[in-house]
Amino acid sequence: QKEVEQNSGPLSVPEGAIASLNCTYSDRGSQSFFWYRQYSGKSPELIMFIYSNGDKEDGRFTAQLNKASQYVSLLIRDSQPSDSATYLCAVIKAAGNKLTFGGGTRVLVKP
Amino acid sequence: GAVVSQHPSWVICKSGTSVKIECRSLDFQATTMFWYRQFPKQSLMLMATSNEGSKATYEQGVEKDKFLINHASLTLSTLTVTSAHPEDSSFYICSARNSGRAETQYFGPGTRLLVL
Numbered sequence: 001q002k003e004v005e006q007n008s009g010p011l012s013v014p015e016g017a018i019a020s021l022n023c024t025y026s027d028r029g030s031q032s033f034f035w036y037r038q039y040s041g042k043s044p045e046l047i048m049f050i051y052s053n054g055d056k057e058d059g060r061f062t063a064q065l066n067k068a069s070q071y072v073s074l075l076i077r078d079s080q081p082s083d084s085a086t087y088l089c090a091v092i093k094a095a096g097n098k099l100t101f102g103g104g105t106r107v108l109v110k111p
Numbered sequence: 112g113a114v115v116s117q118h119p120s121w122v123i124c125k126s127g128t129s130v131k132i133e134c135r136s137l138d139f140q141a142t143t144m145f146w147y148r149q150f151p152k153q154s155l156m157l158m159a160t161s162n163e164g165s166k167a168t169y170e171q172g173v174e175k176d177k178f179l180i181n182h183a184s185l186t187l188s189t190l191t192v193t194s195a196h197p198e199d200s201s202f203y204i205c206s207a208r209n210s211g212r213a214e215t216q217y218f219g220p221g222t223r224l225l226v227l
Binding site: 032034036042043044045046049088092097098099101102103104 | 202
């Protein structure tokens, strides 16, 4: 089992719809969770981080964390073609300081 | 805020030469920086963790004598690829951890290395 798992996609979403991305992790003691967006040929850019169970909203993005079920998700509302990218879930495990990345989910927003 | 720069953005070199890549945190102090490598259509692979004033911690399988890391100040870490070969051609990305913002890491724009 991979430490951080994501569906590789592509996740095809019509413009204006909600894109829902999921991520599961294996280390139950993980404390910090991050979503990064990576455009082709570019480095990752931070979208959101979340530490507590529940929802966290920032603009069109909502991160949801459920530590009991060991999953974290990202919702993108009103999806735009510019949201087409690979979304990376990353976790900092207990007593660690480095990010463990999932393989990423490729999202395609079609006009 | 939280800007990380890398230099150079592109480098082409001959096999056998050494290449130095700089990573700077421009508006915050980073006691810890990380170096990643990414091959086409693959995910990021952590190479090493760089701590200011101490030796870097390398991930399993990464040759520390080939990939020299120096983190001499709170805003600068360098990665030197020694005696580069074509198989070292990759996208090298650094990240810096903003200690003042919990454990958030911010990535530099990356350096594309092509070894001929």
